[in-house]
Amino acid sequence: xxxxxxxxWTALPLAVTLGLVACGSGGDGGSGGTNPxxxxxxxxxxxxxxxxxNTTETSGxxxxxxxxxxxxxxxxxxQAYEVAAESVTSEDNVTWTIRLKDGYTFHNGEQVxxxxxxxxxxxxxxxxxxxxxSYFFEKIAGYEDLQGETPAAQTMSGLQKVDDLTxxxxxxxxxxxxxxxxxxxxxxxxxxxxxxxPGVLDESYEQAPIGQGPFKMKGTWQHDSRVEVERYDAFPGxxxxxxxxxxxxxxxxxxxxxxxxxxNLDVIKAIPTENLSTAPxxxxxxxxxxxxxxFQFLSFPTYQEEFSNPDVRKAISMAxxxxxxxKAIFKDSQTPARSFVSPxxxxxxxxxxxxxxxxxxxxxKTLYQSAGxxxxxxxxxxxxxxxxxxxxxxxxxxxxNLGVDCVGSAEPKFADLLTKVKAEEPVGLFRMGWxxxxxxxxxxxxxxxxxxxxxxxxxxxxxxxxKLVAEGSxxxxxxxxxxxxxxxxxxxxxxxxxxxxxxxxxxxxxxTQVANVEMDLFNRVDLLKIEAVQ
Numbered sequence: 398x399x400x401x402x403x404x405x406w407t408a409l410p411l412a413v414t415l416g417l418v419a420c421g422s423g424g425d426g427g428s429g430g431t432n433p434x435x436x437x438x439x440x441x442x443x444x445x446x447x448x449x450x451n452t453t454e455t456s457g458x459x460x461x462x463x464x465x466x467x468x469x470x471x472x473x474x475x476q477a478y479e480v481a482a483e484s485v486t487s488e489d490n491v492t493w494t495i496r497l498k499d500g501y502t503f504h505n506g507e508q509v510x511x512x513x514x515x516x517x518x519x520x521x522x523x524x525x526x527x528x529x530x531s532y533f534f535e536k537i538a539g540y541e542d543l544q545g546e547t548p549a550a551q552t553m554s555g556l557q558k559v560d561d562l563t564x565x566x567x568x569x570x571x572x573x574x575x576x577x578x579x580x581x582x583x584x585x586x587x588x589x590x591x592x593x594x595p596g597v598l599d600e601s602y603e604q605a606p607i608g609q610g611p612f613k614m615k616g617t618w619q620h621d622s623r624v625e626v627e628r629y630d631a632f633p634g635x636x637x638x639x640x641x642x643x644x645x646x647x648x649x650x651x652x653x654x655x656x657x658x659x660x661n662l663d664v665i666k667a668i669p670t671e672n673l674s675t676a677p678x679x680x681x682x683x684x685x686x687x688x689x690x691x692f693q694f695l696s697f698p699t700y701q702e703e704f705s706n707p708d709v710r711k712a713i714s715m716a717x718x719x720x721x722x723x724k725a726i727f728k729d730s731q732t733p734a735r736s737f738v739s740p741x742x743x744x745x746x747x748x749x750x751x752x753x754x755x756x757x758x759x760x761x762k763t764l765y766q767s768a769g770x771x772x773x774x775x776x777x778x779x780x781x782x783x784x785x786x787x788x789x790x791x792x793x794x795x796x797x798n799l800g801v802d803c804v805g806s807a808e809p810k811f812a813d814l815l816t817k818v819k820a821e822e823p824v825g826l827f828r829m830g831w832x833x834x835x836x837x838x839x840x841x842x843x844x845x846x847x848x849x850x851x852x853x854x855x856x857x858x859x860x861x862x863x864k865l866v867a868e869g870s871x872x873x874x875x876x877x878x879x880x881x882x883x884x885x886x887x888x889x890x891x892x893x894x895x896x897x898x899x900x901x902x903x904x905x906x907x908x909t910q911v912a913n914v915e916m917d918l919f920n921r922v923d924l925l926k927i928e929a930v931q
Contacts, residue, residue: 435929436627436641437911438663439922440653442781443621443646445812447606448598449585450521450528453851454811455832455920459666460644461582462921463626464504464608466634468495468579475742475836475918477577480634481509481609483562485579490571490873495579497562500633503588504613511564513586519543519552520596521583530583532844532851533834536575536870538567551596570871573878574837581834585609611637611925621646638913638928648810650783660908664922668904669783673728680906690741690833690918691901692734692841695776695791695826698818699894700856703771704826710893711753712765713774713826716798717791718756723899726787730904734897737889738841741833741918744879750890750897758798765799773802775825779814780807784828818854829854829895832920838882842866846889857894 444457452461468482479485483496501509520526522534524544534540538555542548555567568575578584588607593599604617611634612626619625627641645662647653650669656662658679668676668684677684695713697704704710719733735754738745748754774795778784785805792803806825808814817824831852833840843866844850848858862885869881903916912930915923 430931431638431912431928432931433638433929434640435931436643437639437927437929438643438645438661440647440656440662440665441624441644442779443648443810443812444618444624445815446529447603447618447624448528449582449587450517450530452582453529454815456644456646456811458582458919459921460624460626461585461606461608463610463612463642463644463924464606464614465582465585465610466501466608466632467582468584469576470580471577471836471918477580477835482579485576487575490573490575491568493566493568493575494559495564495566498633499562501609502631503590503609504607504629505588505590507588507590508561509586509588509609510561511558512561513588514584515552515556515558515564516589516592516595517585517587518556520587520592520598522553523551523596524548526598530581530851532847532849533578533581533583535849536568536570536572538569540569570867571873572870573873573875574835574839574870577835577837579835583834611635612642615641619646621648635925637925639924642924648781650781654906657906657908660910663908663911664905664914664927665907666903666905666916666920666922667783668906670726670786671783673730673904676904676906683907683909685903685905685907685914685916686730687903687905687916688741688918689901689903689916689920690739690836691903691920692739692831692897693731693899693901694734694829694831695896695898696818696829696855697826697894697896698821698824698855700821701823706768706770707891707893708764708768709770710896712761712768712770712799713795714750714753714893714896715755715757715761715764716795717896717898718794719754719898720756722787722790722794726790727899731899731901734900737846737886737895737897738838738882739833739900742836742838742841743875744838744882746883746886749883749886750893753890753893754897762799765801770799771801773804775804775806777806777808777814777817777824777827779809779811779828781810788828815854821856827854830901833918836918838879838886839866839870842882842885842889843870846894855894857892859888859892862888862892 441456466481469477483498487493521528522543539553542550557565591602605614611632613629615625615627624644653665657665735748788805795803844852865885869878872878907914912928913926
């Protein structure tokens with residue numbers, strides 16, 4: 398979801414009773430006192446899943462960030478530091494020793510042990526379980542034995558318990574970035590209660606996930622309505638400054654925006670595109686921006702004959718005026734993208750797609766016709782994400798510049814779109830977004846474009862690309878790794894399985910009833926900082 402995370406909204410909702418004390422009135426996000434007994438209300442889209450190894454989009458990731466505490470997190474310099482882990486060490490980048498902090502418990506009272514991580518990761522890697530983030534375990538020795546319809550094993554040989562709070566991870570080849578990966582939600586632990594029997598997840602777990610983080614579930618997941626959590630007082634780490642959070646599920650960003658303006662919602666994570674021009678005035682100092690790692694792009698079903706020729710894909714890219722759409726629709730709140738990795742990570746280069754990123758209608762039409770591009774183009778998007786305006790604008794450009802018929806096609810929810818593209822149903826071109834899982838070029842390349850990538854929904858296969866990414870992962874130094882990753886990115890520029898469109902920033906807003914609202918590079922509200930104003 399990569400989000401990890403796949404991003405549901407473009408730029409991105411309580412009057413509903415939480416059972417906890419609702420936020421008081423008044424305050425402008427910092428002028429009044431705070432109320433630690435109050436709950437806050439944050440907008441999300443309907444998550445696709447709430448199992449850590451199966452959550453690949455930003456809404457589900459936001460909820461899991463409340464319920465779980467990661468092994469590591471990242472500082473302002475994007476460097477990993479330990480959270481639930483006491484230490485993560487290796488002398489050879491092959492065998493890693495993870496020592497857990499003592500005192501962590503799951504919300505049902507179980508002590509967190511090394512077994513909880515080993516069991517969760519084996520469950521995630523076991524192919525028959527169909528977990529969306531299975532890819533993230535492929536670096537661990539023995540992963541291959543868990544693949545196929547009838548795997549040779551149910552557990553990875555590379556995971557070994559040392560004692561209740563220590564386990565080792567042996568990789569199939571050196572990877573200096575392994576410690577950095579561990580902040581991603583696929584690496585959260587699962588309690589014994591999550592399993593109905595060893596290796597079999599209880600069917601009811603996902604409706605009320607039990608984690609070891611600062612908040613615990615309050616009731617069950619109310620689909621298409623809300624997920625409520627409340628502070629877990631036994632959490633041994635930094636305690637939240639609010640009593641709970643209602644993650645309110647919206648189908649339309651405009652409704653969420655209206656609720657923030659009327660103080661019926663506390664945080665909207667992305668201002669709708671149609672409100673970008675008025676939001677600074679509407680919200681005043683409650684209109685916020687912050688750096689983000691988001692990347693918006695158009696994807697091709699490369700397995701379909703009409704889009705199998707890279708020249709067709711390049712011609713469509715050349716027919717899109719990124720600057721015009723960024724200015725007219727996004728009010729310059731985003732940046733035109735002509736590379737496959739974000740400026741947020743080391744190794745980023747401008748305009749790696751070269752001529753395919755230059756708006757050239759005449760050349761685009763000539764190339765499109767000579768390559769036999771289809772007379773009709775469909776662009777699918779999720780209707781709950783505020784994408785209609787820019788998709789319509791893109792279609793209008795393709796009609797004018799390529800002489801084709803083009804139509805935007807909305808799926809009700811992002812989860813619906815993901816389900817269709819995962820099943821390779823004919824949806825035409827489809828919009829996708831990516832928010833990094835951890836700060837590395839590899840995270841913009843491996844999950845999205847490698848043959849076994851968790852978010853490679855386009856059927857892109859290039860063995861040389863896979864080889865270069867693997868060589869980058871095995872490199873001894875960051876500089877050597879970046880060199881390999883850049884070579885892999887150059888192959889993407891030749892093949893163009895997707896069209897880079899825009900790099901984003903967090904553009905969000907909040908009600909008068911909360912303060913200290915911050916969003917991180919992963920498009921998540923910082924749940925340990927947000928406060929309710931009295």
